[in-house]
Structure formats: C-alpha cells, structure tokens
Amino acid sequence: MDFTAAILFLALLISSTEALYPCGSQPDGSDLSVIPIYGKCSPFNPPKPDSWLNTVIDMASKDPARVKYLSTLVAQKTTSVPIASGQQVLNIGNYVVRVKIGTPGQLMFMVLDTSNDVAWVPCSGCTGCSATTFSPNTSTSYGLLDCSLPQCTHVRGLLCPATGTATCSFNQSYGGDSSISAQLVQDSLILANDIVPDFAFGCINSISGGSIPPQGLLGLGRGPMSLISQSGALYSGVFSYCLPSFKSYYFSGSLKLGPVGQPKNIRTTPLLKSPHRPSLYYVNLTGVSVGRVQVPIAPEYLAFNPTTGAGTIIDSGTVVTRFVQPIYTAIRDEFVKHVKGPFTTIGVFDTCFDATAEAEAPLITLHFEGLSMKLPMENSFLHTSAGNRACLAMAPVPDNVNAGMNVIANLQQQNHRILFDVINSRLGIAREACN
Numbered sequence: 001m002d003f004t005a006a007i008l009f010l011a012l013l014i015s016s017t018e019a020l021y022p023c024g025s026q027p028d029g030s031d032l033s034v035i036p037i038y039g040k041c042s043p044f045n046p047p048k049p050d051s052w053l054n055t056v057i058d059m060a061s062k063d064p065a066r067v068k069y070l071s072t073l074v075a076q077k078t079t080s081v082p083i084a085s086g087q088q089v090l091n092i093g094n095y096v097v098r099v100k101i102g103t104p105g106q107l108m109f110m111v112l113d114t115s116n117d118v119a120w121v122p123c124s125g126c127t128g129c130s131a132t133t134f135s136p137n138t139s140t141s142y143g144l145l146d147c148s149l150p151q152c153t154h155v156r157g158l159l160c161p162a163t164g165t166a167t168c169s170f171n172q173s174y175g176g177d178s179s180i181s182a183q184l185v186q187d188s189l190i191l192a193n194d195i196v197p198d199f200a201f202g203c204i205n206s207i208s209g210g211s212i213p214p215q216g217l218l219g220l221g222r223g224p225m226s227l228i229s230q231s232g233a234l235y236s237g238v239f240s241y242c243l244p245s246f247k248s249y250y251f252s253g254s255l256k257l258g259p260v261g262q263p264k265n266i267r268t269t270p271l272l273k274s275p276h277r278p279s280l281y282y283v284n285l286t287g288v289s290v291g292r293v294q295v296p297i298a299p300e301y302l303a304f305n306p307t308t309g310a311g312t313i314i315d316s317g318t319v320v321t322r323f324v325q326p327i328y329t330a331i332r333d334e335f336v337k338h339v340k341g342p343f344t345t346i347g348v349f350d351t352c353f354d355a356t357a358e359a360e361a362p363l364i365t366l367h368f369e370g371l372s373m374k375l376p377m378e379n380s381f382l383h384t385s386a387g388n389r390a391c392l393a394m395a396p397v398p399d400n401v402n403a404g405m406n407v408i409a410n411l412q413q414q415n416h417r418i419l420f421d422v423i424n425s426r427l428g429i430a431r432e433a434c435n
Helices: 003-020 052-060 063-072 150-154 325-336 355-360
Strands: 032-036 095-101 106-113 120-127 169-174 178-191 194-208 217-219 238-242 253-257 268-274 277-283 285-290 311-314 321-323 344-346 349-354 364-368 371-374 381-383 389-392 394-396 405-408 416-421 426-431
Touching: 150 178, 268 416, 285 325, 321 325, 325 349, 325 394, 344 389, 349 355, 355 389
Parallel strands: 106 217, 120 194, 311 405, 321 394
Antiparallel strands: 032 095, 032 253, 095 106, 095 178, 169 178, 178 194, 238 253, 238 416, 268 277, 268 426, 277 311, 285 364, 321 405, 344 349, 349 389, 364 371, 381 389, 416 426
16 A cells, blocks of 8 residues: 555544544543533533523523532531422533443443532432433442441431441432432443442432433542542542533543543642531632732632631532632722723623623633632633623622632633642643643
8 A cells, every 4th residue: 555545544544433433532542521511412402592601691500509509518427318399490511421330331421520429320210310321230240238338438318227237328419409319339330441340329219409410420529439539549549621611512621530641740739628528629729810910809718717618619510610709899890990891790790891892801810829820711701692792701609608618610610621639639720722
C-alpha cells in the first residue's frame, strides 16, 4: 500500500470509528465522557423554554433547594429520614456519565455529584422511577448487604433493627425536595475499561419528588461510601473532570479517574474538611476581584468554620455560583460601576444589562489560597436568545439558608479541569477547552 492510500485508509478508519461512537467513550478509551443531562447524547428529554437564558434559569430553579440541602448535610447518622410527599416536574441541571453495573453490565446514565457519597440507581419494580432500571435478577455478581456489615453504618437514614439481622435499608432526602427508599447492595461497577468489584450502592425501590436523577447518582464525595473511597488503590483518591458547556452537542467533557493522565503543572489550593459536613469539598476563598478592583469583603464572610460548616465549597450539582448576601452585594455594587445601565432582573439574575455594554464589562476573578481563577466571559455572562440582554451569571444564597456557605457551581467550572486529590488534600484548577 502506498503512502497516499495508507493515509486515505487511516482517515476512513477514523471517520468510521467516530460514526460508530459519536456519543461516548470509544471501547479502548480510559476516560469517561461527560455530557450535560440535556445534551443530544443524553437519553433525557430537555425542557423547551424560549431562550438559552431561560434554559439556564429553568435548570437553576432547583439551586435554592439544593443549596439549602447542602447546608443541612451533617455527618452520617443512623436515624430515619421520612419520605417526602409530592411529585414535581423533572428538572435537573447536572452532568451524566455512561457506566455499566452488574455482570453482564447494564448501561446507566448516572449523574455526577461531588457532594454526595453513596451511589444509587433505580431497580426493577421501583415505584415512581423512570422506565430505565437496573435488573438485579439478571446480574450474576449481585448481592444484598445486611445490617451487620460495616458499609451499612456509613449510610444516612439507616433503617436497621436494634437487634437481629436484616437487609440494610435506608431512606434519604436529596436536593432539598425529594427522597428515595433503597436497599444497600453490591455489584460490579464498570467504568470504561475498569471494574470496581463488590461496589456498594443503593438499589432504589421507591422515590418521591422531582430532583432524583432518573438513572441514578454516582457519588464522588469524600466519605467512605463514595466511588473514590471504595475504589481504593485503583484510583488512589484522585480524579478530575472537565465539564462542557450546557450547549455542548455531543459528549465532550471527561472524567479522569486515578493519577495517570492528570495534568502535571496545575496550580492547587488546599482542600479543607469539616467534620460537620465531611462529604463536601471546602476550599479557602480569600477574595474576589471585579476587573482590577479587589472587592472589599469582611473576612468573616469568607472564613472557613469547620464546626458550623461555613465557608466555600466546590459543587458539581449546583448550576449558578452562589455567595452569601454581603459578598454578592459587594461584587454586584462594584460590577455596576463599570457597566452602563439600566439594570433589570431576569429570573434569578438581578444584574442584567444591554448586551452592547458587555465589551466594557469587567471579568470576575475568584482568589483562593495559592491560585486565582479568572472567569472568562462565557463563565461570567448569559444572554437572551435575541442577544440583546446579558446577565451576570451569579446569585446570592437563598434567604432560607443560614449556614454561611458559598458554592462555586458548575456554570463557572465549565471548560476548566478541576482536579481533586483527596489523599493529599488539594484541589487544582486549570483552563481547558472541554467543548
């Protein structure tokens, strides 16, 4: 075969491979592809708002409930959590990955959640669940876990008798307005080419509310039941992700598990840990700049308090970054000095202005101990479909949250590599084009 023919053959091979796998990791890939839950390759039907800005507003409508939920998380306790009542329209602003569970593997699109530990999926016969469920009866590696096993003691909302033996069952709230009832089970978890044997997760038998991910949740928190903890030496407590824009058409972000292939020269900031909320990834936010101006913020609004859980967290499940009211007000007051008004409110965004003034709008920089994260325009502003209005894409923490917790959300993380090194207690941030 001559050189030209060889090049042509290679091009045909690449194009045919892309055609076979347009939406996910190729069979020999080592990374997991990440997609917005309403992207083309997601099986979930998107809402149909009349503009891109309204799409984000709809997605962020769950943020207040989620931030309140995060602020009320406490260390795992063996107490019962009542199942909430009521059904709401499904509306989740999150990212999903394709995984397989069981032997042979059953494909599920599970939501990534860095602020939760226990994974769970809807199982056959589940009340209130979506049509796609995991079938334990067809997996040869499936097994129930009983109350005497140590895994059971790490589950919130545990329902075990004081004496005797029983299957480990639990009720758990999620997102602030929804609940699940499940049994703790184990099976093989298949992630690209890796297999995590005897992976413990919740097999859901009923749900209530509208915030439950339809095909399950993959917990990437810091607790003993998270994927990172259960995988042990396989991933050595290290993972990173690059979240694509919500507008991304195909799978284009990635979840890298383990130290291999992680960026070498990435600036890091210490990860802080609160015994009050041990699953959350706290960082030391030291300040915020608007353009070249360091915003005056009283230190107590930035300070990390391990006892109360006040401080700043990185979260994959909240859509829009939220600051406690004094910080947000200081940022907004400085921002409006540099941009021509008038300013209006659209949904959760109260700093919307004529898009022609965007060229003069200053960028926002988040300062952490050891690094600064300068947010590009696409991470700072959102536009109406007609393009005539732009909004500062941040909001204050809801009034009903009193924990003093700031949340760096996924809209501001998009097109950045976020590295979590749990063993060495550090978090890295680097700009990366995921799209």
